[in-house]
Amino acid sequence: QVQLQASGPGLVKPSETLSLTCAVYGFSVSSNSYWGWIRQPPGKGLEWIGTLSHGGNTYYNPALKSRVTMSVDTSKNQFALRLTSATAADTAVYYCARRSGDNLFDPWGQGIRVTVSS
Amino acid sequence: ETVMTQSPATLSVSPGESATLFCRASQSVSYNLAWYQQRPGQAPRLLIFGMYGVYTRASGIPARFSGSGSGTEFTLTISSLQSEDYGVYYCQQFNNWPLTFGGGTKVEIK
Numbered sequence: 339q340v341q342l343q344a345s346g347p348g349l350v351k352p353s354e355t356l357s358l359t360c361a362v363y364g365f366s367v368s369s370n371s372y373w374g375w376i377r378q379p380p381g382k383g384l385e386w387i388g389t390l391s392h393g394g395n396t397y398y399n400p401a402l403k404s405r406v407t408m409s410v411d412t413s414k415n416q417f418a419l420r421l422t423s424a425t426a427a428d429t430a431v432y433y434c435a436r437r438s439g440d441n442l443f444d445p446w447g448q449g450i451r452v453t454v455s456s
Numbered sequence: 457e458t459v460m461t462q463s464p465a466t467l468s469v470s471p472g473e474s475a476t477l478f479c480r481a482s483q484s485v486s487y488n489l490a491w492y493q494q495r496p497g498q499a500p501r502l503l504i505f506g507m508y509g510v511y512t513r514a515s516g517i518p519a520r521f522s523g524s525g526s527g528t529e530f531t532l533t534i535s536s537l538q539s540e541d542y543g544v545y546y547c548q549q550f551n552n553w554p555l556t557f558g559g560g561t562k563v564e565i566k
Contacts, residue, residue: 376557382559383546383557383558383559383560384492384500384546384548384557384560385557386554386555386556386557389555397553399554399555400457400554401554433499433500438502439505439507440488440507440550441488441550441555442490442502442505442548442550443492443500443502443548444501444502444514445499445501445502446499446500446501447499448498448499449499
């Protein structure tokens, strides 16, 4: 069964880059697959950040596109998220997930809380 | 972008009763609509999704969860609520880019 685990700094300073990785267990990221990042600001709903294919093709939310980079590392069986020029509005729980079928997400990792603050 | 609006924001339901949750899209998403459940302190999990006119429950999801709707109006019905069903439910459209979620409906114990 596929399991995902997000990791990275829990605190990022404003204007710096938020960097997270998602380790995948029970499935090879180099197989025909797609992976996604979704975030949830405190007390709010879910926001899709982007989707990444095993081959490195990316699809980003236009609202974040200018600041987002997603990449896959097949040697470590993980994928990554970089969000530049972080602001307080980027404070959220960040989830990584496998894209299932047609742009659904299943399963999700446990999420990592990231706070942007000086 | 396609804005997803869920109602009600909160639904108070007694155990054993049924619950009906609504999701409205700002433009047609055909049948391409999914529902997720988020229990307190947990990640969301996929419950049910529509595609090609058919609603399918994700693996391990009990039959008391059912979905319906097309175009812009969608419904999630939970029959005979169990204690593990309490939490927040989100709809997500996957017909248009960018992918978007609704604001959620909290199902709480009455």
